[in-house]
Amino acid sequence: MVCSALRRVAHMHVYLVRKASSVSKGHHHHQALGSRPAASEFAARRAPGSVVELLGKSYPQDDYSNLSQKVLSRVGRNLHNQQHHPLWLIKERVKEHFYKQYVGRFGTPMFSVYDDLSPVVTTWQNFDSLLIPPDHPSRKKGDNYYLNGNHMLRAHTSAHQWDLLHAGLDAFLVVGDVYRRDQIDSQHYPVFHQLEGVRLFSKHELFAGIKDGESLQLFEQSSRSAYKQETHTMEATKLIEFDLKQTLIRLVTHIFGDAGAQDRIGWAFGLGLERLAMILYDIPDIRLFWSEDERFLKQFRVSDINQKVKFQPLSKYPAVINDISFWLPSENYTENDFYDLVRTVGGDLVEKVDLIDKFEHPKTHKTSHCYRITYRHMERTLSQREVGCIHQAVQEAAVQLLGVEGRF
Numbered sequence: 553m554v555c556s557a558l559r560r561v562a563h564m565h566v567y568l569v570r571k572a573s574s575v576s577k578g579h580h581h582h583q584a585l586g587s588r589p590a591a592s593e594f595a596a597r598r599a600p601g602s603v604v605e606l607l608g609k610s611y612p613q614d615d616y617s618n619l620s621q622k623v624l625s626r627v628g629r630n631l632h633n634q635q636h637h638p639l640w641l642i643k644e645r646v647k648e649h650f651y652k653q654y655v656g657r658f659g660t661p662m663f664s665v666y667d668d669l670s671p672v673v674t675t676w677q678n679f680d681s682l683l684i685p686p687d688h689p690s691r692k693k694g695d696n697y698y699l700n701g702n703h704m705l706r707a708h709t710s711a712h713q714w715d716l717l718h719a720g721l722d723a724f725l726v727v728g729d730v731y732r733r734d735q736i737d738s739q740h741y742p743v744f745h746q747l748e749g750v751r752l753f754s755k756h757e758l759f760a761g762i763k764d765g766e767s768l769q770l771f772e773q774s775s776r777s778a779y780k781q782e783t784h785t786m787e788a789t790k791l792i793e794f795d796l797k798q799t800l801i802r803l804v805t806h807i808f809g810d811a812g813a814q815d816r817i818g819w820a821f822g823l824g825l826e827r828l829a830m831i832l833y834d835i836p837d838i839r840l841f842w843s844e845d846e847r848f849l850k851q852f853r854v855s856d857i858n859q860k861v862k863f864q865p866l867s868k869y870p871a872v873i874n875d876i877s878f879w880l881p882s883e884n885y886t887e888n889d890f891y892d893l894v895r896t897v898g899g900d901l902v903e904k905v906d907l908i909d910k911f912e913h914p915k916t917h918k919t920s921h922c923y924r925i926t927y928r929h930m931e932r933t934l935s936q937r938e939v940g941c942i943h944q945a946v947q948e949a950a951v952q953l954l955g956v957e958g959r960f
């Protein structure tokens with residue numbers, strides 16, 4: 553009874569699939585009759601023409617839509633803004649450092665902070681504004697979460713750079729949740745948090761204090777387009793490189809201890825908050841950041857954000873391991889589709905997924921993959937029976953939605 557209910561929930565919420573029309577150079581081609589659903593096309597949609605309601609707005613779904621309910625459920629959680637969460641502590645420590653280290657002419661902080669910008673951005677913001685070519689592999693559906701062909705969940709906080717620079721800002725930090733389809737292990741999760749810093753310098757600011765600095769230039773004599781500046785001079789490049797290096801060294805020392813630019817140029821950096829927190833607080837598994845277990849959260853309720861915290865592990869419950877093997881379809885299969893499927897059906901009970909074997913049949917030339925799925929609950933012991941229900945749902949979803957041929 554539990555197994556059948558789980559399978560119904562998994563299919564109802566996530567894997568309502570239809571063959572997506574292929575898109576080529578902006579033209580839509582009609583689906584061939586009898587075509588198998590393309591692996592990269594499964595999404596949290598109900599029917600053609602439906603919409604996704606997200607953060608108070610409606611987004612029509614189309615051939616690009618590939619969001620699962622699992623990922624949608626994370627939008628709006630804003631862990632980095634939850635007081636005393638470990639990601640909030642890291643963010644506050646970085647803010648404190650920049651507020652104290654970089655002070656403007658009137659004694660106010662030089663860097664402004666933006667930590668509540670919407671994670672829904674246009675594809676232009678996420679790619680084109682950063683001069684990412686239309687055919688660049690970073691745009692692939694297999695690596696990103698699209699609401700539709702025009703909107704997506706940001707893959708990086710750099711999606712906001714153009715807007716902030718064109719608003720006249722020249723020194724700012726952006727903090728937020730970002731979304732990428734990826735492998736499953738203790739270091740990767742489809743949602744993580746980035747902190748990005750950007751600073752621009754005018755010619756006067758960069759060369760102030762440099763001997764004969766008034767004779768130095770930011771740009772060489774070359775052409776400028778609407779999209780790109782002229783080539784930077786060697787002197788300007790070296791000074792920017794040095795300033796960024798010193799900025800990062802000071803920031804790392806502060807945290808860990810001694811262990812539209814126009815006529816300005818500058819630097820930008822991006823940091824993953826989870827990676828910093830895992831190192832600083834000895835947190836072993838990225839899933840823990842989403843835990844609502846009081847035993848985890850109370851360890852970070854400190855009176856001073858700079859107070860040293862060493863995470864005390866919760867009881868290590870035993871893993872339950874199951875393998876799954878299948879023949880791949882002849883086309884339209886990507887590993888990230890399978891990882892997304894497993895994570896959606898199994899949720900945070902899935903600790904990691906390893907591809908442990910590949911085999912090509914000598915006669916049919918069909919390829920077989922065998923994956924090892926490790927299930928582990930963070931707060932209690934799992935039984936083989938309940939894991940068996942989840943694993944069976946994964947098997948069925950893989951066959952029905954990715955078009956694989958089961959070997960189980």
